[in-house]
Amino acid sequence: MDEQLKSELRRQGVVATSLQELYNWGRRSSLWPLNFGLACCAIEMIAATMARYDLARFGAEVFRPSPRQADLMIVAGTVTKKMAPQVVRLYNQMPEPKYVISMGACAISGGPFKQGYNVLKGIDRYIPVDVYIPGCPPRPEALIDAFLMLQKKIDEQYLTGPNRPRHLNADMPSEFVVPEFGTHDLVPTQNSEVWKAPLVNISIAGKNESGRD
Amino acid sequence: MNLEEIKSEIETNVPGCRLEIIPNGSPSGQHSLLVDADHAFAAAAYLRDAPNRQFDYCSNATGIDWPIKEVSTKVKTKKIVDGVEKDVDEVVKTQTGGYLEVVYHLFSVELRQGPLVLRMRTEDRAERIHLPSLTPLWRSAEYQEREIFDLYGVMFDGHPDLRRLLMWEGFEDHPMRRDYVDPDDYEYEPTAHDEVLKRAQAHVAAEGGR
DSSP states (O other): OOOOHHHHHHHTTTTOOHHHHHHHHHHHOOOOOOOOOOTTHHHHHHHHSSSSOOOOTTTOOOOBSSSGGGEEEEEOOBBTTTTTHHHHHHHHSSSSEEEEEEEEEHHHHOGGGOOOOOSSOOOOGGSOOEEOOSSSOOOOOHHHHHHHHHHHHHOOOOOOTOOOOGOTTTOOOOSOOOOOOSSSSSSSSSTTHHHHOOOOOOTTTOOOTTTOO | OOHHHHHHHHHHHTTTOOOOEEEOOOOOOEEEEEEEETTTTHHHHHHHHHHHTTEEEEEEEEEEEEEEEEEEEEEEEEETTEEEEEEEEEEEEEEEEEEEEEEEEEETTTTTEEEEEEEEEOOOSSSSEEEOOOTTTTHHHHHHHHHHHHHHOOEEEEESSSOOOOSOOTSSSSSTSSSSOOOOEEEEETTTOOHHHHHHEEEHHHHTTT
């Protein structure tokens, strides 16, 4: 439908929309996050929900204590290897459609504890992440920005076609491998369907900024 | 609080106890008391219960790994070379370490004193790694001793619940030991260098080159 005509109609008190728009509007306007935090980023997440930053303005004030009722997982903090299976299991228990925000340096890559003996190098090794927020910890504004980014992402999704979201595609997995505790590391160390080590040309690594693939 | 006094007090009250004062050369001058493992529990009990000491609070317990290390020191000696006496630098090699150490910080809230730094050492790093647990004396040591067991592998005899704390059940090795080799979960680094570059190259070679 023509955008100009649509806004013209709206000015006259007539709302014209499509099913896709309505569907996406419904999904994006009531993202219910899962109520859990892993480390200091969770404090910023809590701050974002309280009166000063007021995440409720964007429809995400209902933090659910059960994964069965949540749409959004905010991985807020360091994921230790001991905690990783539980995080993946919680994600698996969430119903589709579900989204993940990886909040802070630790949840993205391990952050300052990357070389630690018990720190997972990013939750995206096991579950698909929609929005990454860098920062240590990110400010509440950054979390709100991530929310807006996720809402924008949902808004732009098509309900049909090859690029339709995972929950509308029966062939796509909605559960992911829960790692098990090995003798020295998690088994497997990564879910290769979700994450692959980025390619880097080792022969010139660290020598030349351009030319990296 | 005089460490010499405490040392002689323990020596008279705990017969057979071998104590040593480990000096601290830094400006804080926080010298510590090394106690032998066999009498450590009795000595600690004395420190807690003696009316003039009353160390009623254990604020901290931690572990240290001392691998075997060769230390060479230069010693000036006089030697007769070709019939003439000369000053010669001689390198003396000595071995230190080869044990695990546990450090406790004790305070007396009652007498406003502390910290008293108490140390214990195991005999080696592989087999004879048993030390007495001080948890029966200070409950605050319970989790910290579990952590030391987890990360350094010190076995605390008399601990009520000696399980791993941070790592999972089934994990092998003790990650805070100096010779711990972490799992090879190589990952891309934008500025790979030194050790990371070597590991990255090994991985690339294993994957068939890039």
